[in-house]
Amino acid sequence: MSLQTAQALVTDDLAVVEQQMLKKVGGAYPPLAEVLAALIQSGGKRVRPMLVLLAARFHPPRQHSRLISLAAAVEALHTATLVHDDVIDGAFLRRGQSTLNAVWTPDSTIMAGDFFFSRAAALVAETENPRIISRFAETLDTIVDGELRQAFTARDWSQAKEGYYTRIYGKTAALFELATQTAAILGAAPAEEEEALRSYGNNLGMAFQIVDDILDFVADDTTLGKPAGSDLRAGIITLPVYYYIQKPERRDALMALADGGPSSDEAVAEVVAMIRSSDAIAEARAEAESFVQQAIADLAILPPAPHRDALEDIARYVVEREF
Amino acid sequence: MSLQTAQALVTDDLAVVEQQMLKKVGGAYPPLAEVLAALIQSGGKRVRPMLVLLAARFHPPRQHSRLISLAAAVEALHTATLVHDDVIDGAFLRRGQSTLNAVWTPDSTIMAGDFFFSRAAALVAETENPRIISRFAETLDTIVDGELRQAFTARDWSQAKEGYYTRIYGKTAALFELATQTAAILGAAPAEEEEALRSYGNNLGMAFQIVDDILDFVADDTTLGKPAGSDLRAGIITLPVYYYIQKPERRDALMALADGGPSSDEAVAEVVAMIRSSDAIAEARAEAESFVQQAIADLAILPPAPHRDALEDIARYVVEREF
Numbered sequence: 001m002s003l004q005t006a007q008a009l010v011t012d013d014l015a016v017v018e019q020q021m022l023k024k025v026g027g028a029y030p031p032l033a034e035v036l037a038a039l040i041q042s043g044g045k046r047v048r049p050m051l052v053l054l055a056a057r058f059h060p061p062r063q064h065s066r067l068i069s070l071a072a073a074v075e076a077l078h079t080a081t082l083v084h085d086d087v088i089d090g091a092f093l094r095r096g097q098s099t100l101n102a103v104w105t106p107d108s109t110i111m112a113g114d115f116f117f118s119r120a121a122a123l124v125a126e127t128e129n130p131r132i133i134s135r136f137a138e139t140l141d142t143i144v145d146g147e148l149r150q151a152f153t154a155r156d157w158s159q160a161k162e163g164y165y166t167r168i169y170g171k172t173a174a175l176f177e178l179a180t181q182t183a184a185i186l187g188a189a190p191a192e193e194e195e196a197l198r199s200y201g202n203n204l205g206m207a208f209q210i211v212d213d214i215l216d217f218v219a220d221d222t223t224l225g226k227p228a229g230s231d232l233r234a235g236i237i238t239l240p241v242y243y244y245i246q247k248p249e250r251r252d253a254l255m256a257l258a259d260g261g262p263s264s265d266e267a268v269a270e271v272v273a274m275i276r277s278s279d280a281i282a283e284a285r286a287e288a289e290s291f292v293q294q295a296i297a298d299l300a301i302l303p304p305a306p307h308r309d310a311l312e313d314i315a316r317y318v319v320e321r322e323f
Numbered sequence: 324m325s326l327q328t329a330q331a332l333v334t335d336d337l338a339v340v341e342q343q344m345l346k347k348v349g350g351a352y353p354p355l356a357e358v359l360a361a362l363i364q365s366g367g368k369r370v371r372p373m374l375v376l377l378a379a380r381f382h383p384p385r386q387h388s389r390l391i392s393l394a395a396a397v398e399a400l401h402t403a404t405l406v407h408d409d410v411i412d413g414a415f416l417r418r419g420q421s422t423l424n425a426v427w428t429p430d431s432t433i434m435a436g437d438f439f440f441s442r443a444a445a446l447v448a449e450t451e452n453p454r455i456i457s458r459f460a461e462t463l464d465t466i467v468d469g470e471l472r473q474a475f476t477a478r479d480w481s482q483a484k485e486g487y488y489t490r491i492y493g494k495t496a497a498l499f500e501l502a503t504q505t506a507a508i509l510g511a512a513p514a515e516e517e518e519a520l521r522s523y524g525n526n527l528g529m530a531f532q533i534v535d536d537i538l539d540f541v542a543d544d545t546t547l548g549k550p551a552g553s554d555l556r557a558g559i560i561t562l563p564v565y566y567y568i569q570k571p572e573r574r575d576a577l578m579a580l581a582d583g584g585p586s587s588d589e590a591v592a593e594v595v596a597m598i599r600s601s602d603a604i605a606e607a608r609a610e611a612e613s614f615v616q617q618a619i620a621d622l623a624i625l626p627p628a629p630h631r632d633a634l635e636d637i638a639r640y641v642v643e644r645e646f
Contacts, residue, residue, distance in 0.1 A: 024464065084433050110407050110433060111470050117440055118467045121460035128453045137444035141347065144441045147434050 003045060003317055006310035010053040013068060017049045020072035021079075021119060036112060039079065047208075047314065049075045051179040054314075055197045057307035059187030066127045070186055073123035073136065074179045080116035081143055081175075083109060132182045139178045146170015154235035157255050161242055165206070172212070173205030180204075196298050200311065203295035208318050210288040213238035217276050219322065229272035239287065243280035250274075285319070292319050326368060326640055329633035333376040336391060340372045343395035344402075344442060359435060362402065370531075370637065372398045374502040377637075378520045380630035382510030389450045393509055396446035396459065397502045403439035404466055404498075406432060455505045462501045469493015477558035480578050484565055488529070495535070496528030503527075519621050523634065526618035531641050533611040536561035540599050542645065552595035562610065566603035573597075608642070615642050 007014070018040060025036045049071035056067050086109065124136045149167050153159055180201030184194035216231050217240050231238050237245075245251035254271060275281070295315045302308050330337070341363060348359045372394035379390050409432065447459045472490050476482055503524030507517035539554050540563050554561050560568075568574035577594060598604070618638045625631050 081437075084437060107474065110436075111467065111474065113433075114404075114407060114440075114463075114467045114470070117437075118460070118463040121444065121463050122457075125453070125457040125460040130448070130451045130453070133453075133456055134445075134448040137441070137448040140437075140441040140444050144434065144437045147437070151430065151434065 003047075003050075003314065006050060006054065006313050006317075007046075009057075009306060009310050010050055013053050013071070014046055014049060016068050017046075017053075017072045017075065020068055020123060021076055024119065024122075035108075036115065039083070039112070046075065048078050048175060048179045051176060051201060051204075051311075051314070052183045054307045054310050055180040055183035055201075056187055057305065058193060058197075058302055059184065059189040061186045061188075066129075067183070067186060069123045069126035070132065070182055071179075073120050073127070074175065074182075076116045076120035076123055077136070077140065077143075078175055080113050080120060081147075083113035083116060085147070127182075127186060129186060132185050135178055135182055135185070139174050142170045142174040144170075146174070150236060153237070157237065157245060157251055159237060161239075164237065164239055164242055168206060168209040168213075169202075172209035173202050176205030176208065177201035193302060196301050200295045200298035200315075203291045203298060204315055204318060207288045207291035207295065207315070210239050210284055210291065211319055211321065214240055214281060214284050214288070215322070216240075217272055218281060229268045232271060232275075233268050239284040240275050240280045243283040244275045244278055288319050292316065326370075326373075326637065329373060329377065329636050329640075330369075332380075332630060332633050333373055336376050336394070337369055337372060339391050340369075340376075340395045340398065343391055343446060344399055347442065347445075358431075359438060362406070362435070369398065371401050371498060371502050374499065374524060374527075374634075374637070375506045377630045377633050378503040378506035378524075379510055380628065381516060381520075381625055382507065382512040384509045384511075389452075390506070390509060392446045392449035393455065393505055394502075396443050396450070397498065397505075399439045399443035399446055400459070400463065400466075401498055403436050403443060404470075406436035406439060408470070450505075450509060452509060454508050458501055458505055458508070462497050465493050465497040467493075469497070473559060476560070480560065480568060480574055482560060484562075487560065487562055487565055491529060491532040491536075492525075495532035496525050499528030499531065500524040516625060519624050523618045523621040523638075526614045526621060527638055527641060530611045530614035530618065530638070533562050533607055533614065534642055534644065537563055537604060537607050537611070538645070539563075540595055541604060552591045555594060555598075556591050562607040563598055563603045566606040567598045567601055611642050615639065 021040050022037060025033050025040070052071040052074055053067065056070075061067050120136070124133055127133070146167050146169065149163070149170065153163055153167070156163075177198055178201070181194060181198035184197045189197070213231065216228060216238065219228065232241060241254070245254055292315045296312050299308055299311055344363050345360060348356050348363070375394040375397055376390065379393075384390050443459070447456055450456070469490050469492065472486070472493065476486055476490070479486075500521055501524070504517060504521035507520045512520070536554065539551060539561065542551065555564060564577070568577055615638045619635050622631055622634055
């Protein structure tokens, strides 16, 4: 399963979305403009704008340009939080490339993040749809709340699984949900279709983040583009860690490592290896698969169509991907 | 001239504005919640929400709650940029208090800034007015552009005065202009009144920032709440510096100081003293006064009223204030 069929359906629109994001990067500050442009053009898999464009196919909005603005707004918001997240994580590698942080000062990185917030605000305003604008504002709230929760629950080894769910909703699922729901709103889809697409986005996003968190343990550093176990090193308890520490003796070992000051690369690598070879990975993967099944079931009330197939493909891809 | 008369007119509403900003600070993360609440409650002079509330008196909107949301949105956007600005400046003192930066890590400061962006977005969405929402997005664009310009023009000693104007428009005047113009839009004021209030806000903001830049040289450290000459130390060329270096021999002396590596406190203090005692301060002050006169003239087409008097008072206060 790959994203190619889904991508093919919206490939022309995705190019225009990129143009919309690049607007204003302009010529005024060459060093910055180049970094911003590179950041946009490196672009990852464009899953979020793809979701907007595909979800909109059920009830295409009268003004296609507003749909482009919406898709670009979603991706700009994603980019803004990604850039600030890099400062916050102190992550120096992402997508296998240097992040802004590595080549830039924190100052410029904050400004670059703010630049994308500003693009997102301008783009969503272009939809001229108050409900969509409100949903964006709510989602930004949720994302920031998720960042804060993550910072304030690090190294809390006894947190409940619900805490993890709330955090990954803020980190990933809220924006996926925003993408598919606002596409439905823009096309004035009937309430039950809007709800189906919202729920699909939510479930897909949850699965996506669980798989990301699994890959942080099972993928190798090169595929991952960053050292394995980086969340663990920061004391962030993801689902594989949660399952792993349900056995008290394992929890004690992990706490001893994590609370004993800055962990050495070797110590982290050792824990990563233990978690990787434990049943925790399979347990986490089963949850991701369950979310994907729910996402696919959400689509059932929508009429069969190539774009519905594409959304199903994306859901399957999310659990099968290896990076 | 003080702000007391103006403040008295809107004092009840300002309290509600503060409540709106505090919403969501909530109980979830006690250490953060306290810092955010302190940041809101320290609150400075609340000039921007005061401008919204007074400008709206000419044509009060039907739904007063939307006006409160608008005023709170303007102040939240101001707070967001202030917080990120502190990270960017590396400023450790502002308003004579520890900034977030001094007590917190850069990470938490970025999150706090993002928190206020998110409040601003939610609050402006509550106005449900597409034109106001678009103006907010444009203004955020302008502010970020101003930050970038400031970073990229530091230590460019031959920049034209227009560059300074563009930067202080982004830094201050754009938000003042937004405050007064959107208040008019919300009340569906006639186009010429909206334009008068917009222009008033713009001129007032320009004067406000020029005076801020003068105070950075003439106020003492205690009044200022930060060391005098802090912009100069960062290589930012403000209007007093611009006038000072119009004489080539002065420029050479300043460049020798600034480009010779990190300047010592003594060296900066020496230059501050030279600028303070030069004619550059009076030249800059004359410009601030000219902007204030334009701001007052802008109000002429509006009907006489206590709130018009209050706006005039604010304009006079801006050039007379000593901190």
